[in-house]
Amino acid sequence: MPATKEISQPIESLTQGQEPPVGAPPGTMVLAEPPKQPYWTEERIEIVVGRLLQIGVLLAAAVVLAGAVPYLARGGEPESHYRIFTGEREDLRSVPAVLHDLWALRVRAVIQLGLLLLILTPIARVGFSAIAFGLQKDYMYVVVTLIVFGILMYSLMGHYAS
Amino acid sequence: MHLSPLAFTFAVLLTSITAGFLGSLTGLGGGIVITPILTLLFGVKIEYAIGATLVSVIATSSGAAAAYVREGFSNIRVGMFLEIATTAGAVAGAMLAEWLPVSAIFIIFGLVLLQSAYISGRPLPDRLDDSPGDRWATRLKMNSSFPTVDGPLSYRVHHVGLGFGVMFIAGILSGLLGIGSGALKVIGMDQAMRLPFKVSTTTSNFMIGVTAAASAGIYLHRGYIHPGLAMPVMLGVLGGATFGTRFLIGAKVPLLRVVFGIVVGILAVEMIYHGFAGRI
Numbered sequence: 482m483p484a485t486k487e488i489s490q491p492i493e494s495l496t497q498g499q500e501p502p503v504g505a506p507p508g509t510m511v512l513a514e515p516p517k518q519p520y521w522t523e524e525r526i527e528i529v530v531g532r533l534l535q536i537g538v539l540l541a542a543a544v545v546l547a548g549a550v551p552y553l554a555r556g557g558e559p560e561s562h563y564r565i566f567t568g569e570r571e572d573l574r575s576v577p578a579v580l581h582d583l584w585a586l587r588v589r590a591v592i593q594l595g596l597l598l599l600i601l602t603p604i605a606r607v608g609f610s611a612i613a614f615g616l617q618k619d620y621m622y623v624v625v626t627l628i629v630f631g632i633l634m635y636s637l638m639g640h641y642a643s
Numbered sequence: 644m645h646l647s648p649l650a651f652t653f654a655v656l657l658t659s660i661t662a663g664f665l666g667s668l669t670g671l672g673g674g675i676v677i678t679p680i681l682t683l684l685f686g687v688k689i690e691y692a693i694g695a696t697l698v699s700v701i702a703t704s705s706g707a708a709a710a711y712v713r714e715g716f717s718n719i720r721v722g723m724f725l726e727i728a729t730t731a732g733a734v735a736g737a738m739l740a741e742w743l744p745v746s747a748i749f750i751i752f753g754l755v756l757l758q759s760a761y762i763s764g765r766p767l768p769d770r771l772d773d774s775p776g777d778r779w780a781t782r783l784k785m786n787s788s789f790p791t792v793d794g795p796l797s798y799r800v801h802h803v804g805l806g807f808g809v810m811f812i813a814g815i816l817s818g819l820l821g822i823g824s825g826a827l828k829v830i831g832m833d834q835a836m837r838l839p840f841k842v843s844t845t846t847s848n849f850m851i852g853v854t855a856a857a858s859a860g861i862y863l864h865r866g867y868i869h870p871g872l873a874m875p876v877m878l879g880v881l882g883g884a885t886f887g888t889r890f891l892i893g894a895k896v897p898l899l900r901v902v903f904g905i906v907v908g909i910l911a912v913e914m915i916y917h918g919f920a921g922r923i
Contacts, residue, residue, distance in 0.1 A: 527719065534705045534852075542702070542881055549874050556649050592870035596698050596877065600859045602705050603852040610723060621783070625724055629853065632730040636737075636860035 526613040530606055537602030541595045548591030555585065604633045646685075652875050655685065659879025663703065666880075667887030669903045670844070672851075673880050674700045675759055675822050678752065679910040683917065687872065689745060693821030694867035697859045699880035700823045704852035706881065707888070717845040718838065721785050721800060725810045726853050729828070732814020733857035740819050741865075749918030752820050756911035760904045762826050779803040789842050798839055806836040818858035823851040 611626040646654060658680055659673070666673025674696050681692035740748065776799030780786055788797035809831030813824040825847050832843035862868050 524715065538702055538706045538881070542878065545874055545878060548870070549878065552871070552874070553649065553652060556647075589870045592874050593868075596868055596870065596873055597863070599698055599701050599705075599877070600856050600863065603701060603856040606705070607723075607726075607853060610719070619784075622720060622723060625727065629723065629726045629730055632727070632734060633853070633857055633860070636730075636734050636857050637863075639860065639864040 521613065521616045526609075526616070530609050530613065533609065534602060534606055537605065538599065541599035541602065544595030544598060545592050546595075548588055548593075548595060552588045552592065555588070600637070604630070604637065607633060648871075651685070652871070655681070655872065656875035656879045658684075659699065659876045660883040660886075663699070663880035663883025663885075664887040665883075665899065665903050667703070667707075667884040669900045671759060671762075671900070671903055671907070672700070672823050672825050673703070673884060675756065676907060676910060677876060677880065678821060679756065679914050681872075681876075682749075683910070683913050689748060690740070690862075690865070690867045691869050691872050693740070694859075694862040694869065695873040695876040696821040697855050697862055698868060698873045699877045700821070700855040701852050701859060702877050702881040703884045704823060704848055704855065706885065707848055715790050716841050717849045718785065718787050718842055719849070720783065720787070721832070721836070721838065721842075722846045722849045724783055724785070724803075725807060725828075725831075726850055728807045728810035729814035729817065729850055729854040730857035732811040732816075733818035733854050734814075734861065736815035736818025736820075737858035737861035738818075739815065743819070746918045746921055748819065749914050751816075753911045753914030753916075753918060755816060755820060755822070755824075756907050756914060759826050760908035760911060774801070775799065776801050777803045787842075789839060796839075798842070799837075801837040802835045806831045809835055814854055814857070817851075817854050818861070821855075821858070821862070823855060825851055 607626060607630045611623055611630060614620075614622040614626055659677060662673035662676050662680070664673070665671075666676070677696045677699065678689065678692040681687040681695070682689050743751075776786060780800035780803050783803065785800040785803070786798065788795040790796075809827065813827040813831060816822065816827065817824045825844075828847035828850060829840075829843045832838045832846060833840055838846070859868065
C-alpha cells in the first residue's frame with residue numbers, strides 16, 4: 482500500500498506546473514504571450530531574490546549550528562568575557578594550552594563566519610536589486626539602489642574611526 | 644544571576660526562542676525584548692547584547708521577506724528609496740552609540756520600549772488618502788496597487804519628505820539600540836505616507852534586514868558581535884519566529900498582544916530605572 486503512495490506523489494508534482502495542450506480540441510486559438518512583456522518582470526525578480534534571501538539565511542544558520550555543536554561540546558566559554566570586558570586572556574603558556582586555544586578560536590571562527598554570511602545576505606539582496614532595476618531599464622532606481630549599497634559597503638569595510 | 648557557560652548558552656537560547664515565537668505571533672518583533680532581558684537578567688554588557696540582537700533581526704527579517712514579496716504587498720520602490728534614509732540613519736546611530744554614555748542608551752531604549760508597548764495596545768487606524776499625492780511620489784514612481792479579494796486596489800503615496808525623515812530617525816534608533824524599529828517604520832509609511840497598512844508592514848519587514856545590516860557591519864568591527872552570545876540569540880530567535888509563523892492560524896493573538904505589551908512595558912520601566920540609577 483505505501484508503495485503506491487510513493488509512486489503517485491512525484492507524478493502529480495511533475496504534471497502540476499505544465500501547460501495542458503493535450504485535451505484542447507483542434508483549431509483552438511492559443512493565446513500568445515502578451516507583447517513587450519519582458520522576461521524579468523518585477524514580480525519574477527522579487528520571487529527569485531526572495532528565494533536567495535531564504536537560502537542565505539538557511540546557509541548562515543547551518544554554518545552557525547556547525548560551529549555551535551563543538552563549541553557547546555567543549556562546554557562553551559566563561560561568559561564573563563562579554564559581561565566585563567577584560568581583554569584577551571594570558572594563559573597561552575604551554576603547548577596543550579596553545580593547541581586548545583587554537584581549536585577554540587577555530588570553532589569561534591566558524592560561528593563568526595556564519596554570522597558574517599548572515600550580514601552579507603541583505604547586502605547581496607540590495608546588489609541583486611540594482612541588477613534587477615537595470616534589467617528593467619529603471620536607471621533612476623539603479624542609482625537609488627547603488628546609494629544604499631554604497632552605505633552598506635561603507636559600514637562593512639570600516640573606514641571610519643573607532 | 645550566575646550560570647555555568649553551558650547553562651548560560653541554553654538559558655539565552657530558551658529566552659530567544661520564546662522572544663522570537665511571541666514576537667512573530669504578535670507582529671511586534673522579538674528583537675526588542677532580547678537586549679533588555681540579556682542586560683537586566685543575565686548581566687550582559689549592552690554593546691554585546693545589541694550586537695547579538697542585530698544579527699537575529701537580520702535573520703528573521705530576511706527569512707520572512709520572501710513570503711511577503713510573493714504575496715505582492717510590499718512596495719519595492721518605496722522600500723528601496725526609504726532605505727537610503729534608514730541605512731544612513733543606522734550608520735549614524737551605530738556611531739552615536741560609541742559617544743553616548745551607557746546610561747543614556749538605557750533610557751532611550753526604555754522610552755522606545757514604552758512606545759512599543761503603547762502601540763501594541765492600540766493598533767493604528769488605516770489612513771488611506773485618495774487625494775492626488777506627492778509630486779515626488781509620482782516622480783519616484785512610488786504609486787502602486789496591491790491585491791485584494793476584489794482585484795488590485797491602487798493607492799497613492801503622500802508626504803515623501805516627511806516619511807524619509809521618520810525613516811532616518813528609525814534608522815538611528817536601529818543602529819543605536821540594535822532593534823528593527825519596525826513600529827516606527829510602519830508609522831512613517833502608514834501615518835505619514837498614507838500607505839495601506841498591509842503594504843506598510845510588509846515593506847517595513849523588507850527594509851528591516853537591510854537597515855540592521857548597515858549597523859551590524861560597524862558592531863562587527865568593534866568586536867561587539869560575539870559568537871558565544873550571538874549564536875544562541877540568532878538560532879533561538881530564528882527558530883522561535885519560524886515556529887511562530889506556522890502557529891499563527893488559530894492563535895489567540897489579541898490576548899498575546901496584551902501579554903507581550905505588558906512584558907515590554909515592565910522592561911521599559913526597568914531600563915529607564917537602571918539608566919537613571921546607573922547600576923549597570
